[in-house]
Amino acid sequence: MDEQDFVNFLRGNFEFTRGTGIGDDASVVPFGDGFQLITKDILVEGVHFSLDYFSLEELALKSLAVNVSDIAAMGGDPQYFYVGIGFPPYLDEADLRQFYKGLAAGCEKWGIELAGGDYSTAPRLFISITLVGFASKPVFRSGARPGDLIGITGSTGESALGLELLKRGIRDPYFQRRHIVVEPELAKGKLLAQEASSMIDVSDGIAIDLKRLLTASNVGGEIYVEYLPIDSRMREAASAHELDPVELALTGGEDYVLLFTVPVDREKTLRQSFGRLELNYHIIGKATSAAGTLTVFCEGAPLKLNRSGYDHFPQGG
Amino acid sequence: MDEQDFVNFLRGNFEFTRGTGIGDDASVVPFGDGFQLITKDILVEGVHFSLDYFSLEELALKSLAVNVSDIAAMGGDPQYFYVGIGFPPYLDEADLRQFYKGLAAGCEKWGIELAGGDYSTAPRLFISITLVGFASKPVFRSGARPGDLIGITGSTGESALGLELLKRGIRDPYFQRRHIVVEPELAKGKLLAQEASSMIDVSDGIAIDLKRLLTASNVGGEIYVEYLPIDSRMREAASAHELDPVELALTGGEDYVLLFTVPVDREKTLRQSFGRLELNYHIIGKATSAAGTLTVFCEGAPLKLNRSGYDHFPQGG
Numbered sequence: 001m002d003e004q005d006f007v008n009f010l011r012g013n014f015e016f017t018r019g020t021g022i023g024d025d026a027s028v029v030p031f032g033d034g035f036q037l038i039t040k041d042i043l044v045e046g047v048h049f050s051l052d053y054f055s056l057e058e059l060a061l062k063s064l065a066v067n068v069s070d071i072a073a074m075g076g077d078p079q080y081f082y083v084g085i086g087f088p089p090y091l092d093e094a095d096l097r098q099f100y101k102g103l104a105a106g107c108e109k110w111g112i113e114l115a116g117g118d119y120s121t122a123p124r125l126f127i128s129i130t131l132v133g134f135a136s137k138p139v140f141r142s143g144a145r146p147g148d149l150i151g152i153t154g155s156t157g158e159s160a161l162g163l164e165l166l167k168r169g170i171r172d173p174y175f176q177r178r179h180i181v182v183e184p185e186l187a188k189g190k191l192l193a194q195e196a197s198s199m200i201d202v203s204d205g206i207a208i209d210l211k212r213l214l215t216a217s218n219v220g221g222e223i224y225v226e227y228l229p230i231d232s233r234m235r236e237a238a239s240a241h242e243l244d245p246v247e248l249a250l251t252g253g254e255d256y257v258l259l260f261t262v263p264v265d266r267e268k269t270l271r272q273s274f275g276r277l278e279l280n281y282h283i284i285g286k287a288t289s290a291a292g293t294l295t296v297f298c299e300g301a302p303l304k305l306n307r308s309g310y311d312h313f314p315q316g317g
Numbered sequence: 318m319d320e321q322d323f324v325n326f327l328r329g330n331f332e333f334t335r336g337t338g339i340g341d342d343a344s345v346v347p348f349g350d351g352f353q354l355i356t357k358d359i360l361v362e363g364v365h366f367s368l369d370y371f372s373l374e375e376l377a378l379k380s381l382a383v384n385v386s387d388i389a390a391m392g393g394d395p396q397y398f399y400v401g402i403g404f405p406p407y408l409d410e411a412d413l414r415q416f417y418k419g420l421a422a423g424c425e426k427w428g429i430e431l432a433g434g435d436y437s438t439a440p441r442l443f444i445s446i447t448l449v450g451f452a453s454k455p456v457f458r459s460g461a462r463p464g465d466l467i468g469i470t471g472s473t474g475e476s477a478l479g480l481e482l483l484k485r486g487i488r489d490p491y492f493q494r495r496h497i498v499v500e501p502e503l504a505k506g507k508l509l510a511q512e513a514s515s516m517i518d519v520s521d522g523i524a525i526d527l528k529r530l531l532t533a534s535n536v537g538g539e540i541y542v543e544y545l546p547i548d549s550r551m552r553e554a555a556s557a558h559e560l561d562p563v564e565l566a567l568t569g570g571e572d573y574v575l576l577f578t579v580p581v582d583r584e585k586t587l588r589q590s591f592g593r594l595e596l597n598y599h600i601i602g603k604a605t606s607a608a609g610t611l612t613v614f615c616e617g618a619p620l621k622l623n624r625s626g627y628d629h630f631p632q633g634g
Contacts, residue, residue, distance in 0.1 A: 014431040114331040128445035
């Protein structure tokens, strides 16, 4: 069972009549003159992070940030959150205070508030955050139509490179910071909400997350390696460590940029609204009618990927 | 740092301006013609449960039930929920399906819906559920006044007895079921919402949970052992296993009955509204002006407790 099978299994067994639930970055329920968004992301020590290279404060900020990114991916504003923490015996009260210091910094940074939560001892550290937000016009994964342009708000692969260097014990503050510190694209998400036909944040890599968006929209997609935003610093660092910058950009997770589709006739307006705030995005391909397929072209020829990114689901069983 | 210190620490460092947050069974935020309630409870293998005596289906139901109980303790109706699951390598896909089968049974039982969640591998199983509910008139922990009667909706200590027998490997389906199967007091919670001045559910034992309610209300309390609802079956089973039924009733956790205060002049109305539905509760004591103190009387004399119930917080650090 992979994630898509799991989503299908849940959809087959659970109905959500109050709004849109399973299978997007956040649930969407009508609320006043707009929609309440709720998202939940869990982070597990040894799976999503190691305390070898995360301080408790950095971890708290990242735990919040990945949830804030889900709200950004719906075109919303984050508001308040609930924290569940499973706290292991090898950490102490000072660590716990550092964690909450990080949460307080996140509150300040993203204008959000702590509304509750739960605490338990646990054999290993885990964090479960539920974040509530609001959108007057939410954007779903499912709205892409054949012919729509596929865009991305920033570079990918940099977090994965940083993580790889951390694992190898090679010091590189720039790329390591790209892994440790997540900057959710809230401002861009809100601009995109006005024009985009679909949107998702890149948590598991372009290859996996774009596939999710295309599947949800029942369309296919083509992207072009030449258009991927990979800067010279990234190319040089990857090459210096014998890594392929293109593979990293396509399959590396945790950059938390936004991947979206926009109808061709709305793209000019989108470009203008970004330009007014001196912001940028990159068109990297287009949606097609070949539902469920994603083709990556390099110099005009389809590229084979070695990996398709991360998938948290075990096989078999 | 105990739980009260932790709540004070959080309150000192985090402000929740949208409603009432930290320190009650659920957060309360104005919503339409009432209030949205949100609660989050985490359950960790080895801390809250053992797979030696919980099936995945039973575990799913209990994970939901303890959250439903939090909504009951606010006088609300549960609506929909988010599930985070940390899934260990020693369980397989069939186990995962059993877990979701249990969630589906809970949906049916409490009229609630699954709205989203997150999945991760993890070294040991944990469940994090966030449940959304609604109350037109929520009841807080903080409303008790000196002179109010203290009541409880059912027996305590039975879950703790069941757990103790499970740990000892002694088969006793009746009391073991009291530990495995939680029946949140939703109907009673809604009746209580009309008259009670404060309310909490008994998750960690009367001694601890009543202390929490009294502290939140800035009052004291006296309860009388003679009035505790302990039936003959419980007395006999406890004695047969050399356990003190009164100590179990005072300190045993996880019965998930409701503990409340009611002004003397509202108690008659409360009794009538319960009677109309053939429901019952027990008055076990009264709130006093001796803020922060809880005295347990037995045959007219104050009782010393050996334990005060469970507290998840580590000391020192």
